[in-house]
Amino acid sequence: MIGAICRLALATIVLAALGAAAQPLTVTAEGFDARIGAQPGPVIVDGRLQWLYELHLSNFVGRTLTVREVRVYVDQKRQPAWTLRGDELQRRLVTIGADETVALAGIAPGRRAVIYLDFLSGDAAALSRTLRHEVDYLDGDETRTLSLPPVPVAVPATLRLGPPLRGGPWVAVHSPDWPRGHRRVVIATGGRARIPGRFAIDWVKTDAQGKTSRGDADRVADTLGYGDEVLAVDEAVVALVRDDMPEPELVSARRKHALTDAAGNFVSLRLSDGRYAVYEHLKPGSIRVRAGDHVRRGQVIAALGFTGDSTGPHLHFHVADAAEPAAGEGLPFALSGWRELGRYGDIGALGRTPWPAQRATRLRRNEWPGWNVVVEFDE
Ligand SMILES: [Zn+2]
Structure with a gap:
């Protein structure tokens, strides 16, 4: 008995020395390995904090576990900032390797699911410090609650980037809900699963x-914006360039590429804060910079094109922690300014009907362009 106490005391001392004894060790019947994919950091949209990050759940028990509800708490608040259940949970829970959302959010033994968390909280001035998560799930007949420790929120980026293009109108085509949109494309490269396009536009x-075309909609050269000058969003050093991919003359002649070619011709700029600005699908022969060049804000670096995996000429732009288009973890960013003309509620109408106009154009400053907004750059 004395021996047991001594061993326990010794273990406590050893744990304390390792800095790990603050909490008593408790073993529960929980069966998920749960983690947040990348550190959450908000962007600002319409003066509010927009969150986009993911909760990964791996089932480590031999039974299917069924997620019923996810609650997200901001800082010390007792009321959840966001509760996800039912159809909404269903749409946002994707089992890796499965074609469709698994019925009733059930996660089979050994499978990993990603829950895409996208919600607004508070106004931009009240920046949160931590986010905390609770997951209710069904294990057989029993409902269990998994309570995760708070995760610190990433410090917002201070660089306000200039426009990547001139004039407009440009539609910021993106949505968190598209099953195969950037925000949901998890790519495992170099031994880690990441989402390079988490904040891509x-x-x-x-x-x-x-x-979106001035003539024949199938002719790449007739597409509005094709060949438009692409601009450096800030003072930067050119990190990586690719300019060897050909371009079809017809949109209908496009084909699917391997992951390594999906970005087409691209330029990655290393920004002064260490992040990378990545421009994809650039026009062949249009890239005016080489790796190692210093560029200034607003400098023309290339032209908009139709290389790589793309359904029509456009500029793909994202900010990440790596220069390689498919290797980085997508990071939040803000653009210094634009005029917001309206927004497509249904992006399927783009190319056919005008966007639902706002009564007055609004000047937006230091925000991230929201889903399918129509903008004009004036810088
Ligand atoms: Zn894209």
């Missing part, structure tokens, strides 16, 4: 009628 040019 596809910039598509339009006109007052909402058209």
Whole structure:
């Protein structure tokens, strides 16, 4: 008995020395390995904090576990900032390797699911410090609650980037809900699964009628925005360039590429804060910079094109922690300014009808362009 106490005391001392004895060790019947994919950091949209990050759940028990509800708490608040259940949970829970959302959010033994968390909280001035998560799930007939420790929120980036293009109108084509949109494309490279396009935007040019072509919609050269100058968003050093991919003349002649070629011709700029600005699908022969070059804000670096995996000429732009288009973890960013003309509620209308106009154009400063907004750059 004395021996046991001594061993326990010794273990406590050893744990304390390792800095790990603050909490008593408790073993519960929980069966998920749960983790947040990348450190959450918000972007600002319409003066509010927009969160986009993921909760990964791996089932480590020999039974299917069924997620019923996810609650997200901001800082010390007792009321959840966001509760995810039912159809909404269903749409946001994707089992890796499965084609469709698994019925009733059930996660089979050994499978890993990603829950895409996208919600607004508070106003931009009240920046949160931590986020905390609770997951209710069914294990057989029993409902269990997994309570995860708070995760610190990433410090917001201070660089306000200039426009990647001139004039407009440009449609910021993106949505967190598209099953195969950037935000949901998890790529495992170099031994880690990441989402390079978490905050990516596809910039598509339009006109007052909402058209995207000036003639034959199938001709790449007739597409609005094709060949437009692409600009450095800040003072930077060119990190990586690729300019050897050909381009079809017809949109219908596009084909699927291997992951290594999906970005087409691209330029990656290393920004002064260490992040990378990545421009994809650039026009062959248009890239005016080489790796190692210093560029200034607003400098023309290339032209908008149609190389790589793309459904029509546009500029793909994202910020990440790696220069390689498919290797980085997508990071939040803000653009210094634009005029917001409206927003496509249904992006399927782009190319056919004008966007639902706002009563007055609004000047947006130091924000991230929201889903499918129509903007004009004035810098
Ligand atoms: Zn894209």
